[in-house]
Amino acid sequence: xxxxxxxxxVLRKGGLGIRGIHSPGSTAHGKEKMSPYTNYHAQRSYxxxxxxxxxxxxxxxxxxxxxEKGSWxxxxxxxxxxxxxxxxxxxxxxxxxxxxxWKTVMGCVFFFFGFTGLMIWWQRVFVFPxxxxxxxxxxxxxxxxxxxxxxxxxxxxLASRWDYERKEWKK
Amino acid sequence: MTxxxxxxxxxxDLLAKRLRFCIHGSCSFCKFDVAAPRxxxxxxxxxxxxxxxxxxxxxxxxxxxxxx
Numbered sequence: 001x002x003x004x005x006x007x008x009x010v011l012r013k014g015g016l017g018i019r020g021i022h023s024p025g026s027t028a029h030g031k032e033k034m035s036p037y038t039n040y041h042a043q044r045s046y047x048x049x050x051x052x053x054x055x056x057x058x059x060x061x062x063x064x065x066x067x068e069k070g071s072w073x074x075x076x077x078x079x080x081x082x083x084x085x086x087x088x089x090x091x092x093x094x095x096x097x098x099x100x101x102w103k104t105v106m107g108c109v110f111f112f113f114g115f116t117g118l119m120i121w122w123q124r125v126f127v128f129p130x131x132x133x134x135x136x137x138x139x140x141x142x143x144x145x146x147x148x149x150x151x152x153x154x155x156x157x158l159a160s161r162w163d164y165e166r167k168e169w170k171k
Numbered sequence: 172m173t174x175x176x177x178x179x180x181x182x183x184d185l186l187a188k189r190l191r192f193c194i195h196g197s198c199s200f201c202k203f204d205v206a207a208p209r210x211x212x213x214x215x216x217x218x219x220x221x222x223x224x225x226x227x228x229x230x231x232x233x234x235x236x237x238x239x
Contacts, residue, residue: 149232151225155216156209164228 042090052087061086 057065061082067075068083075083084091133139151159163170230238 146234149229149234151229156212160216 040089042088042092042095044092044095047092053089054086057086 054061064079064082065086067079072080148159148162154160161170162168229235233239
């Protein structure tokens with residue numbers, strides 16, 4: 001959600017002439033003020049901000065606001081919806097809608113996994129120094145032989161798994 | 172206020188009860204499934220263990236510095 005918010009913020013800030021970017025499905029707003037961020041994008045955690053979404057109202061909207069001061073039973077359904085849209089940026093259903101952002105995120109994650117893998121492989125080939133002598137296969141075999149000769153952990157451990165008569169690992 | 176048929180659920184000592192249960196369970200598990208097999212393995216190993224023979228094998232393998 002924050003990814004989308006940040007991206008649309010970039011769009012809005014970047015193109016000062018582009019004032020008409022609306023989120024899909026929203027009705028026509030009055031002039032949207034460049035307001036503090038908490039009110040700018042609807043948040044589940046801050047459902048009823050102090051400031052209404054549209055602060056600058058045209059005459060028609062101001063008339064509606066005056067009508068709101070009277071009895072609400074006299075408001076038509078469309079008027080109620082219009083008042084809601086003045087007050088709030090998005091309804092809960094709109095702000096909680098699913099998106100396909102996770103696919104982008106996972107794609108980027110895997111891409112960078114792959115890139116990291118390539119970097120590490122390149123480093124292995126061109127950067128790493130020679131293995132120390134103790135890590136060569138020959139040395140490791142001699143080390144293992146010595147441990148078996150010393151009968152390390154003969155009860156339940158390593159030497160208990162070696163068959164000393166047949167000189168091989170126990171099945 | 173008429174009394175209903177609902178019984179009051181237990182509200183006290185919930186953690187103590189759970190701890191007792193868990194500690195009892197882990198202790199018996201440890202005793203019977205961890206400690207006992209190990210003791211048996213050690214007993215079986217040392218029942219017919221000849222330390223001199225073992226020593227001779229090690230000496231022949233050449234790992235000692237003071238007994239060649």
